[in-house]
Amino acid sequence: xxxxxxxxxxxxxxxxxxxxxxxxxxxxxxxxxxxxxxxxxxxxxxxxxxxxxxxxxxxxxxxxxxxxxxxxxxxxxxxxxxxxxxxxxxxxxxxxxxxxxxxxxxxxxxxxxxxxxxxxxxxxxxxxxxxxxxxxxxxxxxxxxxxxxxxxxxxxxxxxxxxxxxxxxxxxxxxxxxxxxxxxxxxxxxxxxxxxxxxxxxxxxxxxxxxxxxxxxxxxxxxxxxxxxxxxxxxxxxxxxxxxxxxxxxxxxxxxxxxxxxxxxxxxxxxxxxxxxxxxxxxxxxxxxxxxxxxxxxxxxxxxxxxx
Amino acid sequence: xxxxxxxxxxxxxxxxxxxxxxxxxxxxxxxxxxxxxxxxxxxxxxxxxxxxxxxxxxxxxxxxxxxxxxxxxxxxxxxxxxxxxxxxxxxxxxxxxxxxxxxxxxxxxxxxxxxxxxxxxxxxxxxxxxxxxxxxxxxxxxxxxxxxxxxxxxxxxxxxxxxxxxxxxxxxxxxxxxxxxxxxxxxxxxxxxxxxxxxxxxxxxxxxxxxxxxxxxxxxxxxxxxxxxxxxxxxxxxxxxxxxxxxxxxxxxxxxxxxxxxxxxxxxxxxxxxxxxxxxxxxxxxxxxxxxxxxxxxxxxxxxxxxxxxxxxxxxxxxxxxxxxxxxxxxxxxxxxxxxxxxxxxxxxxxxxxxxxxxx
Numbered sequence: 039x040x041x042x043x044x045x046x047x048x049x050x051x052x053x054x055x056x057x058x059x060x061x062x063x064x065x066x067x068x069x070x071x072x073x074x075x076x077x078x079x080x081x082x083x084x085x086x087x088x089x090x091x092x093x094x095x096x097x098x099x100x101x102x103x104x105x106x107x108x109x110x111x112x113x114x115x116x117x118x119x120x121x122x123x124x125x126x127x128x129x130x131x132x133x134x135x136x137x138x139x140x141x142x143x144x145x146x147x148x149x150x151x152x153x154x155x156x157x158x159x160x161x162x163x164x165x166x167x168x169x170x171x172x173x174x175x176x177x178x179x180x181x182x183x184x185x186x187x188x189x190x191x192x193x194x195x196x197x198x199x200x201x202x203x204x205x206x207x208x209x210x211x212x213x214x215x216x217x218x219x220x221x222x223x224x225x226x227x228x229x230x231x232x233x234x235x236x237x238x239x240x241x242x243x244x245x246x247x248x249x250x251x252x253x254x255x256x257x258x259x260x261x262x263x264x265x266x267x268x269x270x271x272x273x274x275x276x277x278x279x280x281x282x283x284x285x286x287x288x289x290x291x292x293x294x295x296x297x298x299x300x301x302x303x304x305x306x307x308x309x310x311x312x313x314x315x316x317x318x319x320x321x322x323x324x325x326x327x328x329x330x331x332x333x334x335x336x337x338x339x340x341x342x343x344x345x346x
Numbered sequence: 347x348x349x350x351x352x353x354x355x356x357x358x359x360x361x362x363x364x365x366x367x368x369x370x371x372x373x374x375x376x377x378x379x380x381x382x383x384x385x386x387x388x389x390x391x392x393x394x395x396x397x398x399x400x401x402x403x404x405x406x407x408x409x410x411x412x413x414x415x416x417x418x419x420x421x422x423x424x425x426x427x428x429x430x431x432x433x434x435x436x437x438x439x440x441x442x443x444x445x446x447x448x449x450x451x452x453x454x455x456x457x458x459x460x461x462x463x464x465x466x467x468x469x470x471x472x473x474x475x476x477x478x479x480x481x482x483x484x485x486x487x488x489x490x491x492x493x494x495x496x497x498x499x500x501x502x503x504x505x506x507x508x509x510x511x512x513x514x515x516x517x518x519x520x521x522x523x524x525x526x527x528x529x530x531x532x533x534x535x536x537x538x539x540x541x542x543x544x545x546x547x548x549x550x551x552x553x554x555x556x557x558x559x560x561x562x563x564x565x566x567x568x569x570x571x572x573x574x575x576x577x578x579x580x581x582x583x584x585x586x587x588x589x590x591x592x593x594x595x596x597x598x599x600x601x602x603x604x605x606x607x608x609x610x611x612x613x614x615x616x617x618x619x620x621x622x623x624x625x626x627x628x629x630x631x632x633x634x635x636x637x638x639x640x641x642x643x644x645x646x647x648x649x650x651x652x653x654x655x656x657x658x659x660x661x662x663x664x665x666x667x668x669x670x671x672x673x674x675x676x677x678x679x680x681x682x683x684x685x686x687x688x689x690x691x692x693x694x695x696x697x698x699x700x701x702x703x704x705x706x
Binding site: 239251252259260341 | 397398421425426428433434446493497
């Protein structure tokens, strides 16, 4: 037996390997599309399709019968003051809730990622995830017992003599909608931010402090740029559900806490005005698109920004 | 004159564990001071207390003469070079170094001048626009140093900054660090577990063990006159021979007796500790030993057997054993003829002015 390999055999071996590798490369070029074809088909049929139909409705006159004369009237109707007011309300409520969510979720994610220690890290995350398992309707009713006219807060404040009559702005206002939305979506804001923070080396934060940065500068110059991807993910995940929520405004919103999604629901199911409803749907979609685009810009600028 | 840094009876406890136990330290301005010890000896905790990341449980920390226990890190006139460098990964080399000056809100030109000047000092000015991930370990190390130095701190703290570098680069950086320290004239407090590194760079070394300081002194002092058995063993190679001190009269050399009955004079000791009758250890450095093929007539000699001889280029290392089993290492410059071969008996003597005794 000779130990040295036959050079010709080696060449053949190499050629064979190259062929296999070529085949693998060929297959791997198509594999992602093969794997994705199912989900893509489902998205096309059940998501893009209906959206297309809505788009057509929004530009047609009497859409229910579909007699097909093209018009912009639905958009003109959608931009009436009464809808615009609700749209403004919706954007204000969603934005305030989003800002509150970020203001609560950032410190919370920081605490879980860096401060509480290995012992509490997983239990806290689990507790957050579990809080989301609660049925949304039950959660909103629970808030009604807290915020209601004879609810927990009013009862306690009256018993303590701090107020004489129940606070009437606690429920059926923008305030109550914002509170309920913020509480409901907190896990979805904390978890992406936590994941982004876990990738930061804690000593980098110490370095910032050592170099003269207080908490705000450390956040602004180090934590935020390094979690820009998590920030964007949080907004994408949370803002669209926030702006299109209809359960919270319906149950705790009253008149002043009305949001566009409930108006759209009413247009479709109550009044049968599918055209205006479709037009409003696209207004809502454009608003969420704008916010997501804006936050993408903020995240992008920060993660690349190296200047002052 | 006040010291750049002073620790008075500083203690740090984490729960039941005492990490640092009532240590006293004073670092003058412009000194290269090392905290040397094995891992877990409390040296990093001490450094983190000086930096402000940990608060002393007891005792007082003085920064330039002022009480500093509770000053937060971002208000302290100290800067820390982290073991893992901890550079800001999203910022260029320039912006990393400019982070400190920007907090001090200096004019742009002033900031630029300072940053580029310190980058030149560490020979990284050509890399100002790079991101940290595009740098080698040694280059990151230099940037980390520049980022701390640019703030002109009263004390620069370094936590094993060369630990992640390979041996050759480490040796080069040791010399360079020492050189930079002398050039900028800032006090350096350098934490390391590598005694050779500490010896190479330091003006003074504090040897730490189990949260306490065993000895503070110049490299020569801790090497030639170790205060404790631990220091003798930790700094360089040492032969430790059990002896009993029999005479500590002032003005005459200390007399000590080996278990074999052999007596010898010892020139050097920390006289306040050493008492007659106390079990003690004679510290003999391998390079101070002389091997004789026959027992010398005029000086005390320890009889040993050669276990192994190892040629190391400029020196030959002899592994010896005494009849009672104590291991001794001797280094002799390469010469002919060799004093003996493995298995043969040789007699070990030493220059008496080199012998040092510590209480066991």
